[in-house]
Amino acid sequence: MLAQQLANGLAIGSVYAIFALGYTLIFSILGIINFAHGAIFTLGAYFTYTLMGLQFGFNGLLAQQKLPFGLPFWVALLVGAVIAGLFGVFLERIIFRPLRARGADPLLTLVASLGLAVAIVNIIQYLVGAETYSYPSGAALPGAPASVNFGTTEAPVIIRTAQLIIIAVAVLILIVLTFFINRTKTGRALRAVSEDATTSSLLGINTNQLIRLTFFLSGFVGGVAGTLVGLNVGITGPYLGISFGLKGLAVIVLGGLGSIPGAVVGGLLIGIVEALVPASLVSYRDALAFAILFIVLLVRPQGLLGRPLIQKV
Amino acid sequence: MSAQSVLEIRGLTVNYGAIQALKDVTITVHAGEVVTLIGANGAGKSTTLRAVSRLLNPRSGSIQYQGKDIARLRADEVVRAGIAHVPEGRRVLARLTVEDNLRLGAFVRTDNEAIEADLQAQFKRFPRLLERRKQLAGTLSGGEQQMLAIARALMSRPQLLLLDEPSLGLAPIIVREIFSIIRDLNQSGVTILLVEQNATLALKNSARGYVLEAGQITLEGPAGALIEDERVRRAYLG
Numbered sequence A: 001m002l003a004q005q006l007a008n009g010l011a012i013g014s015v016y017a018i019f020a021l022g023y024t025l026i027f028s029i030l031g032i033i034n035f036a037h038g039a040i041f042t043l044g045a046y047f048t049y050t051l052m053g054l055q056f057g058f059n060g061l062l063a064q065q066k067l068p069f070g071l072p073f074w075v076a077l078l079v080g081a082v083i084a085g086l087f088g089v090f091l092e093r094i095i096f097r098p099l100r101a102r103g104a105d106p107l108l109t110l111v112a113s114l115g116l117a118v119a120i121v122n123i124i125q126y127l128v129g130a131e132t133y134s135y136p137s138g139a140a141l142p143g144a145p146a147s148v149n150f151g152t153t154e155a156p157v158i159i160r161t162a163q164l165i166i167i168a169v170a171v172l173i174l175i176v177l178t179f180f181i182n183r184t185k186t187g188r189a190l191r192a193v194s195e196d197a198t199t200s201s202l203l204g205i206n207t208n209q210l211i212r213l214t215f216f217l218s219g220f221v222g223g224v225a226g227t228l229v230g231l232n233v234g235i236t237g238p239y240l241g242i243s244f245g246l247k248g249l250a251v252i253v254l255g256g257l258g259s260i261p262g263a264v265v266g267g268l269l270i271g272i273v274e275a276l277v278p279a280s281l282v283s284y285r286d287a288l289a290f291a292i293l294f295i296v297l298l299v300r301p302q303g304l305l306g307r308p309l310i311q312k313v
Numbered sequence B: 001m002s003a004q005s006v007l008e009i010r011g012l013t014v015n016y017g018a019i020q021a022l023k024d025v026t027i028t029v030h031a032g033e034v035v036t037l038i039g040a041n042g043a044g045k046s047t048t049l050r051a052v053s054r055l056l057n058p059r060s061g062s063i064q065y066q067g068k069d070i071a072r073l074r075a076d077e078v079v080r081a082g083i084a085h086v087p088e089g090r091r092v093l094a095r096l097t098v099e100d101n102l103r104l105g106a107f108v109r110t111d112n113e114a115i116e117a118d119l120q121a122q123f124k125r126f127p128r129l130l131e132r133r134k135q136l137a138g139t140l141s142g143g144e145q146q147m148l149a150i151a152r153a154l155m156s157r158p159q160l161l162l163l164d165e166p167s168l169g170l171a172p173i174i175v176r177e178i179f180s181i182i183r184d185l186n187q188s189g190v191t192i193l194l195v196e197q198n199a200t201l202a203l204k205n206s207a208r209g210y211v212l213e214a215g216q217i218t219l220e221g222p223a224g225a226l227i228e229d230e231r232v233r234r235a236y237l238g
């Protein structure tokens, strides 16, 4: 029973973690929270659905439409995530860069990103309605069983294949991203810009280019996370990403703002604690994430793995 | 315009909002020279360097580097053109290691083998950086941070080095070390525009100098003449 819940928690926690990574990347470079990230996450799920050549439902401008071709799930996921990344770059160009150029207050930027999120959600609804869409069963691993029992017949630990895929993809993303940031020349430049953009430009780093790259990575990872959730529970409507948006916020504050390991630890922790909530209290599950957050912040205001808030200037 | 001038700043005017920080500043730096810019706190010395490295937009005036107008380039393009700026207060990347800082100095370069060789050359020049290679730059002492900032700038193989108050806040023995490094660099062919409040030491190590007062150049000439100048002595040499 406990093992089963831990497994469930690990799966949902990995999604929280990679979702929160998208926030973290942008926060560590620009010091802003991009609320549109939840909407990009949702878009990613829809992009994959569309690229698979699947048909839309009965509502919205695109009712009953579909692409003349269909990509296999994994290709659609990849292309969809790239489009989500490019969409992030586009938002950076038309919203965040102009605000930055005017030296806008971070609060203003935050509100602008919130407005973006709402607008994107509404546009999705306008285009494809608020119906639930799901990828065909077995889309990711044709022929694989729907679930695997890692326990015994008496004490089953059943993990659904979709959950295994989520965990595997999340681990892969984490490994690649960590390697990229810590071991490559561009990753080193990203770390430099995240510490001090002005000094970085004096070293010959084109900071705007790296900011674009960051928005791409954030959108890409968000798009992948959206598709993974769609695979697990279906695309439950344009609001799919909203609850993740809030939860993701709890994750990064819990883990420590701007810390990548923090996003991972925070995501897994909240996922696992939620999964341990007894069935009778399930309607309070969302409140729990914020309760944990509140308690941790009382003891460690900088979050679990964050740097102390007071820094030398 | 002299043929061998590396940097020509003409009629430079810079405003911060309503405050005019520089007014009609003209400075020339010839190839192979050390030129010092002295002036009191707030005179506009750092602003001059920041205009050259394109950290800010001048209101008017021209900045030519090796005969080309650089006033429209981005800051990173200025570095690619061959100018390195060691900013006031060193600005090492505190959360990165000493080695990462140095490698970032070579960000604009792609000749990987030569970069490795230059890295070793910097460690030879600054043995203390070698000892602290894997340490976070924020844990270095002030003098070590200044050396790291200079070494990092050199990693881009600049033809022109802008140094903003490299001796600020350092013990006299470290200051002498820094100036000996400046002399070495210059002898190895790097042209240097040096900003200093430590006017005596700076002028002694320079070919020429400019005096900046409240955003305007009030005096210029060979360093030897400036050291002898009564006004300079009274204002900056104490």
Ligand SMILES: Nc1ncnc2c1ncn2[C@@H]1O[C@H](COP(=O)(O)OP(=O)(O)O)[C@@H](O)[C@H]1O
Pocket (backbone or CB within 6 Å): B016, B019, B021, B039, B040, B041, B042, B043, B044, B045, B046, B047, B048
């Ligand atoms: N970012 C800024 N915003 C507004 N005023 C500034 C800024 N930076 C410098 N100044 C003003 O411009 C003038 C010149 O400053 P600066 O170039 O830093 O002088 P120096 O380096 O000679 O001490 C000063 O009056 C200073 O207060």
Ligand SMILES: [Mg+2]
Pocket (backbone or CB within 6 Å): B045, B046, B047, B088
């Ligand atoms: Mg200054």
